[in-house]
Amino acid sequence: MNKPLLVTMGDAAGIGPEIIARAFRDAPSDMAGCLVVGDVATMRRAAALTASPLALPVARLDALAAAAEVPPHCIGVLQKCELAAVPYGKINAQAGQAAADCIVWAARSVLAGEACAMVTAPIHKEALAAAGGWAAAFPGHTEMLQAEAAAFLGKAAGDVPVRMMLANDELKTVLVSIHMSLRRAIEAVTFDNVLQTLRITHRAVAASLGRAPRIAVAGLNPHAGEGGLFGSEEQAIIAPAIAAACAEGLDVSGPFAPDTVFMRARHAAGKPGEFDVVVAMYHDQGLIPVKYLGVEQGVNVTLGLPLVRTSPDHGTAFDIAGKRIADASSLLAAIRMARQLVAG
Template identity: 60%
Template sequence: MGDACGIGPEIIAKWWQGRPAALVIGCPAVMRRAVLSVGRGAELQVVPVSSVGDVAGLAAGDMAVLTPPGLPGDVIDAPLGQIDERAGRAAAASIREAVRLAQQGLVAGIVTAPLHKEALSLAGEPYPGHTELLQAEGAPPGQPPAPVRMMLANDQLKTVLVTIHVSLRQAIEQVTYDAVLETLRITHDSARLWGQPAPRIAVAGLNPHAGEGGLFGDEELRIIGPAIEAARTMGIDASGPYAPDTVFMRARHAPPAHPGEFDVVVAMYHDQGLIPVKYLGLDQGVNVTLGLPFVRTSPDHGTAFDLAGTGRADESSLAEAARMARLLVSGCQAAPAARD
C-alpha cells in the first residue's frame, strides 16, 4: 500500500482493473478512501481477506486487501499529505507481511507503492528506505542479509547503483573495490531475468571525466578500473570507467536513431545514476531491487503529498512496475540459478 498519507493507495486504485491474481497488503479503510478519491466507488469493491487463498474466490474486479500484523488501527485517521508516524508503521508492517508471503512462496513478487522515509523513521524503523528494509527482512533466519543493489529502469535506460541512501561524502567513502565488483556481479547475474544473459555493462567513473588519468581524482585508477578488470576475468562484459557526463547518453537505447552502446550503466552514487533515468520521464521508470531472493519492483517517484487525496496522481509508473515484476517473475521461473 505504501504510505497511507501519500498517493500510493490512489495509484493502486487507478491501476486496478480485473486483477484476480493480485493482492493489496495494507488497510482496507485506506484503500476504500482511495477508490472513492479516484472516482471508482461504483465499479470497484474493496474486499478484506484473511489469506492469499481467499483471492481465488473473488470476482475479477474486486480488490482483495489483506491487513498485515502490526497495522495501526487508526492509520485511516492520519491526515493526507502529511508525515505521520502511523503511516510509517503501516508501511513497514505491509512490507514485512509481503516479504513473509514471498518467502513462503505464496506470492510470486512484490510491488511496493511509495513510502515516506521520514514517516518510516518516526515509526522507529532503523532503515532509510524500502531497499534496506527489504534486504533485512529478506535474509534467512540466522543469516546476514544478502547484498542487494538498486536499479532504476525504463525502456531507454537502466542504471544500477553502487551506493544508495547515504550522504554524498559517505557515498564516496563506500565506493570500494569490493562494492564495485559486487555491483557488477549482481547486475550481470540479474540481467538474465529480463532476457539479457550477457549484458553489456558500462561503468561510470566517480570523478569528472572519470578522473582524467588521475588529474581529478584517482579512484578510477585505484578502485573502479581494477574492479572492472576482475569482473572481466569472471566472464562479465564490463567496461570503463567512462566519463559520467556522457556514458548515460551513450547507453540510452532509443532505436532506430539512437541504439544504445550498452545494456546497463553501473553508477557510483544515487543522484549520478537516477537523474538521467528520471529526466527521461517519471511515468515510465521502475525501481527494481536486485539480489533479493524474491522479485521486488516499485514506481520511481515518491509519495507526492501535494497530490494526495486529489485523485490526480498518475499511475503509469506503478503500471510499469507491475509489468516489470511479472517479467522478472517469468525470468526467475525460466532462468538457471545464478553463480554462487
C-alpha cells in the same frame, strides 16, 4: 502465475493507495491476480477518489487462501496493519509503521512461496523514522527487504548484498551505494563494492535478457578523473574492479565520464544504445538520468534478493495526495516488470 502478486499499500498519507486504486480501475487485466497488502478503510478512501462514476468495491481478506473468492472488478485487500484515517500530505508516524508492517508481511509471504512477487507503493522515509522502534532502523524498502531476506536465509544482512536498479524502456542503471549521504557514498566506492555490484548486475540483467549484458561503468569524478587530474578513484579503485570482472568473463567497460555514459547507453527510437546497463557510483548520479527520461515508465528493481520486488519510480508525492490527479503509469510498469521477472 498461479500465486498472487502482492502490492503493498505504501504510506497512507501519500499517493500510494490512490495509484493502486487507479490501476485496478484503469488496467484490470494488468492487475488480475494482484492483492493489496494494507488497510481496508484506507483503500476504500482511495477508491472513492477514483470513482467514475462509482468507486470499485474493496473486499477485506484475512488470508491469501481467500484470493480466489475476490470477484472481478473488486480490490482484494489483506488487512495486515492497524491504521486510523491519516491526513493526506503530512508525515505521520502511524502511517510509517503501517507501511513497514505491510512490507514485512508481504516479503515473508513471498519468501515462503505463498506469493510470486511483491510490488511496493511509495513510502516516506521520515514517516518510517517517526514511527520509531524497528521501523526506524531502516532508511527505505531496500534495506528492510535485505534484512528480511537475510533472516529467511539464516545469514547476516551483510552476507546478502543487494543493489538498486532503476529501469525504463530506454535506460537501466544500477547503483554501487543507495541511501546514504554523498560523503559516505564516496567512501563506499571501494574495489569490493564496485566488483560486487558488477557481479550482481551481470547475474540479474543476464537473467532478464537471456544473454550476458554489456555493462558500462561511470566514473566517480568529472571526466572520470581525467587521468588522475580530478581524482584518483578511477585509477586506484574502479578500473581494477572492472579488470577483475572482465577476468571473470563479464562484459564490462569503463570507467567512462559520468556526463556522457548515460547518453551512450540510452536505447532511443531507431538508435540502440552501446550498453545494456550502466553501473553508477552513487544514488543521484544514476537516478537523475533515468528519471529525466520520465518517471511514468520508470521502475525500481531490487537486485540480489531471493524474491522479486519492484516499485514505481517516484515517491509519496505528498503535494498531490488526495487531489485525484496521481498517475498510476509507473505502478503499472512495475507490475508488468514483476511479472516478467517471475516468468523469466
